[in-house]
Amino acid sequence: DGGITQSPKYLFRKEGQNVTLSCEQNLNHDAMYWYRQDPGQGLRLIYYSQIVNDFQKGDIAEGYSVSREKKESFPLTVTSAQKNPTAFYLCASSYGSQETQYFGPGTRLLVL
Amino acid sequence: GQNIDQPTEMTATEGAIVQINCTYQTSGFNGLFWYQQHAGEAPTFLSYNVLDGLEEKGRFSSFLSRSKGYSYLLLKELQMKDSASYLCAVSPLDSSYKLIFGSGTRLLVRP
Numbered sequence: 449d450g451g452i453t454q455s456p457k458y459l460f461r462k463e464g465q466n467v468t469l470s471c472e473q474n475l476n477h478d479a480m481y482w483y484r485q486d487p488g489q490g491l492r493l494i495y496y497s498q499i500v501n502d503f504q505k506g507d508i509a510e511g512y513s514v515s516r517e518k519k520e521s522f523p524l525t526v527t528s529a530q531k532n533p534t535a536f537y538l539c540a541s542s543y544g545s546q547e548t549q550y551f552g553p554g555t556r557l558l559v560l
Numbered sequence: 561g562q563n564i565d566q567p568t569e570m571t572a573t574e575g576a577i578v579q580i581n582c583t584y585q586t587s588g589f590n591g592l593f594w595y596q597q598h599a600g601e602a603p604t605f606l607s608y609n610v611l612d613g614l615e616e617k618g619r620f621s622s623f624l625s626r627s628k629g630y631s632y633l634l635l636k637e638l639q640m641k642d643s644a645s646y647l648c649a650v651s652p653l654d655s656s657y658k659l660i661f662g663s664g665t666r667l668l669v670r671p
Contacts, residue, residue: 479657490564490647490661491603498657506658538602545656546590551602 450475452552454539459557461526461533469524469555471539480522481540481549484508491538497522498545526557534559564662566648571668572638580633580665582648590651593659594622594633597645606633606646635667643669 452473461467473480479498483491493506497516511530516522522541526533536556540549563585572578582592591610595603607615609624609631621634633646645664652658 481657488568488663490663491649491659492661493658496657504657536600542657546651548593548605548608549659550605553602554600556600 452539452541452550454537454552454555456555457553459555460560461557462560464528466525466527467557469526469537469539469557471522471524471552472520473522473539473541473552474520475541475550476519477541477543477550478519479542479544479547480516481542482506482512482514482522482524483538483540485536485538485554494524533557564648564650564660566646566662566665568663569666569668571670572635574638574640574669574671576638577634577636578638578667580635580646580667581630582632582662583630584648584650584662585629586650586652586660588653590653590656592622592624592631593649593651594631595647595649597647597664599644603647638669640669640671643667 455470481496482494485491492508494512495514497503500519503514513525538554539552542549565583593608594606597603607622614623619636624631645666647664648662649659
């Protein structure tokens with residue numbers, strides 16, 4: 449079955465710690481995205497990648513980093529510089545621009 | 561810039577019809593998307609409008625009017641499982657990879 453997977457489902461971060469959220473897709477999509485969702489708010493774009501080895505900052509990139517070494521994978525690192533990381537993180541992918549984005553099941557990040 | 565407005569919450573009765581509106585202020589966009597999101601889950605794609613008019617897909621229809629700056633999602637024959645948030649999003653002209661989302665409308669379907 450084709451789809452997008454994210455792991456873990458829940459993640460706990462300690463003060464000053466970097467954590468990495470995994471996102472994998474086997475849909476053969478070129479573009480991948482990371483969004484953050486806070487209660488009662490819409491999705492906000494953190495980073496996106498149009499093709500392998502390329503990525504662009506979204507609207508709220510500060511405190512986050514990404515890599516795109518493989519077409520299938522787009523991991524997101526939440527660094528200690530992100531002071532308010534508690535949120536629901538959603539990864540998505542699409543064939544290209546203006547195409548429908550399909551979402552993974554999400555990772556809920558909590559701060560200890 | 562873009563600003564997308566949706567009602568925060570709506571309530572409807574099982575079997576009824578409900579219309580969820582989305583108004584936007586934007587200099588231009590490629591198309592408008594609707595997604596459904598159940599609590600704690602990922603958004604799932606419902607519809608995409610590029611041209612003005614109505615797109616029908618089973619119990620769900622979506623309408624777009626670029627001249628009036630609004631879209632709506634129409635849900636017919638409501639079922640309890642339709643209780644979810646409905647997200648409106650536009651693909652801006654200046655960055656066609658991005659989607660700008662509204663805050664979503666939480667729909668509660670009652671028996």
